[in-house]
Amino acid sequence: MDNARFVDRLHARIAAVGSPTCIGLDPVIERIPEDVRTKSSSDVEAVEQFCLGVIDATCEHASAFKPQSACFERFGSAGVAVLERVTSHARSAGVPVVLDAKRGDIGISAAHYAEAVKATGADSVTVNAYLGPSTVEPYLEAGLGVFVLVRTSNPDSDAVQSNELSSGGTVGEMMASHVARLGANRLGESGMSDVGAVVGLTKSADGEALRGLMPRQYFLVPGYGAQGGGAEDLRPLLCEQGGVLVNASRSVLYPERGENERWQDAVARAAKAMHTDLASVMS
Amino acid sequence: MDNARFVDRLHARIAAVGSPTCIGLDPVIERIPEDVRTKSSSDVEAVEQFCLGVIDATCEHASAFKPQSACFERFGSAGVAVLERVTSHARSAGVPVVLDAKRGDIGISAAHYAEAVKATGADSVTVNAYLGPSTVEPYLEAGLGVFVLVRTSNPDSDAVQSNELSSGGTVGEMMASHVARLGANRLGESGMSDVGAVVGLTKSADGEALRGLMPRQYFLVPGYGAQGGGAEDLRPLLCEQGGVLVNASRSVLYPERGENERWQDAVARAAKAMHTDLASVMS
Numbered sequence: 001m002d003n004a005r006f007v008d009r010l011h012a013r014i015a016a017v018g019s020p021t022c023i024g025l026d027p028v029i030e031r032i033p034e035d036v037r038t039k040s041s042s043d044v045e046a047v048e049q050f051c052l053g054v055i056d057a058t059c060e061h062a063s064a065f066k067p068q069s070a071c072f073e074r075f076g077s078a079g080v081a082v083l084e085r086v087t088s089h090a091r092s093a094g095v096p097v098v099l100d101a102k103r104g105d106i107g108i109s110a111a112h113y114a115e116a117v118k119a120t121g122a123d124s125v126t127v128n129a130y131l132g133p134s135t136v137e138p139y140l141e142a143g144l145g146v147f148v149l150v151r152t153s154n155p156d157s158d159a160v161q162s163n164e165l166s167s168g169g170t171v172g173e174m175m176a177s178h179v180a181r182l183g184a185n186r187l188g189e190s191g192m193s194d195v196g197a198v199v200g201l202t203k204s205a206d207g208e209a210l211r212g213l214m215p216r217q218y219f220l221v222p223g224y225g226a227q228g229g230g231a232e233d234l235r236p237l238l239c240e241q242g243g244v245l246v247n248a249s250r251s252v253l254y255p256e257r258g259e260n261e262r263w264q265d266a267v268a269r270a271a272k273a274m275h276t277d278l279a280s281v282m283s
Numbered sequence: 284m285d286n287a288r289f290v291d292r293l294h295a296r297i298a299a300v301g302s303p304t305c306i307g308l309d310p311v312i313e314r315i316p317e318d319v320r321t322k323s324s325s326d327v328e329a330v331e332q333f334c335l336g337v338i339d340a341t342c343e344h345a346s347a348f349k350p351q352s353a354c355f356e357r358f359g360s361a362g363v364a365v366l367e368r369v370t371s372h373a374r375s376a377g378v379p380v381v382l383d384a385k386r387g388d389i390g391i392s393a394a395h396y397a398e399a400v401k402a403t404g405a406d407s408v409t410v411n412a413y414l415g416p417s418t419v420e421p422y423l424e425a426g427l428g429v430f431v432l433v434r435t436s437n438p439d440s441d442a443v444q445s446n447e448l449s450s451g452g453t454v455g456e457m458m459a460s461h462v463a464r465l466g467a468n469r470l471g472e473s474g475m476s477d478v479g480a481v482v483g484l485t486k487s488a489d490g491e492a493l494r495g496l497m498p499r500q501y502f503l504v505p506g507y508g509a510q511g512g513g514a515e516d517l518r519p520l521l522c523e524q525g526g527v528l529v530n531a532s533r534s535v536l537y538p539e540r541g542e543n544e545r546w547q548d549a550v551a552r553a554a555k556a557m558h559t560d561l562a563s564v565m566s
Contacts, residue, residue, distance in 0.1 A: 028391060076364075079399075084360060104385050107437070109383075110353070112351075112357040116362075131437060131443070132440045132441070132443050133443075134437065149413055154417065160412065160414070163450070165449065171446070
């Protein structure tokens with residue numbers, strides 16, 4: 001299975017876990033539990049201990065982990081070293097890793113970014129293709145899965161992605177067509193493509209049209225939990241194979257803790273609740 | 284001057300140097316001179332020695348250096364540490380640094396990317412705003428200059444950026460309008476804005492319309508030299524203040540060497556030729 005395409009490994013993991021739960025590793029120092037921070041000699045060490053602890057507490061419920069590259073890069077080279085160890089820890093737990101790096105460049109620079117993603121140990125990466133479709137190919141050639149930004153969950157994404165084209169459809173739908181074309185000859189045994197798309201749960205009104213344009217794409221779906229999207233909003237995004245990977249970060253990483261509850265127990269409880277909620281929609 | 288806005292420091296540097304020459308630091312290991320590689324114990328050390336040598340050889344002609352983040356990130360955390368030292372070397376030579384990272388994220392992640400850029404010591408950064416205008420603000424709040432990708436020099440950028448909108452104009456022009464709006468209250472004493480734009484020299488047919496939409500923007504202009512654009516193509520991009528920063532990477536980093544010519548002499552010669560060529564158009 002280790003030699004299988006990314007999309008098939010992801011698909012198999014979702015089937016084995018029984019829910020398309022992706023846990024976003026977005027460590028923000030001010031929100032890391034006091035217990036972890038007092039035991040650490042620096043902020044970047046606290047970030048590492050927190051992420052390793054989250055992985056241990058949640059990996060049985062997780063179909064993927066999604067580290068947010070920015071949260072590590074903010075500490076410079078020391079933070080990138082932590083990202084490498086965190087990714088490696090998730091992979092040894094048998095969980096695929098999507099590096100949320102939103103990279104976008106061309107030619108040799110894109111090939112170098114693909115090398116950089118592989119250096120972290122991640123299986124796949126989020127990619128911004130505003131520069132054009134050729135932004136995407138170097139990652140595929142390096143054996144990585146990709147999720148191209150199509151319709152993002154932030155409120156002001158409309159100012160770019162909802163603009164109507166004279167040829168029909170929106171900017172987001174134009175990007176979706178590029179994604180479908182790029183992914184057409186990258187299909188795995190699951191019937192899905194190594195080229196996926198980011199489609200926010202808070203934009204699920206656009207979901208049916210986007211699923212129509214991208215029938216073979218796994219959708220990486222941010223916006224669940226703290227950003228306001230619920231499991232019911234998922235329905236328009238589904239395809240026959242399921243085809244969604246739903247991410248939550250804040251609601252799992254920073255849950256309310258019961259009195260005397262260990263932080264890892266609270267995180268595990270939040271991950272399990274998300275797992276159950278999503279499993280109900282998928283079945 | 285150190286406390287001045289980025290755009291004013293850049294503007295003053297261009298005036299002092301007499302030419303809007305930006306030297307792209309895109310070190311590709313296979314192209315680094317043999318003399319540097321044999322003296323280095325690893326690829327990443329060769330990258331460092333090469334970049335420091337290029338800065339020393341060209342800083343008198345350079346209005347800015349533009350390290351390509353991917354070329355350093357490909358070496359993981361060790362590469363990011365080299366980027367930090369290279370950036371610091373350029374800054375100590377008194378030259379502004381544009382980190383070509385093409386980052387694009389929102390909220391706290393964008394704020395963390397801004398921290399990451401500052402951790403490298405760079406003054407400004409290239410930003411991809413496909414996610415929406417709010418992608419840009421965190422960098423400005425951190426005191427950085429930005430260059431937003433509007434019309435990029437790669438051939439297949441047309442597949443995204445040249446699409447016509449039903450409301451008029453292209454996708455690239457829609458992005459230009461966001462840039463102008465974001466930059467309107469970030470003007471320096473030079474009359475130019477801390478919010479600039481990336482406009483490729485190979486797309487200079489679109490240049491006049493883009494300059495009309497973005498009168499106060501510095502244009503970071505890739506595509507000169509190896510990518511085929513010449514100094515004459517610059518004219519439609521100019522504004523009263525000049526308002527362009529023209530980048531070359533390959534043609535300066537990897538020039539043909541005369542017999543027995545030291546590699547740094549060849550690089551200095553290429554930088555000087557570019558400086559002279561661009562100065563003639565600006566005057």
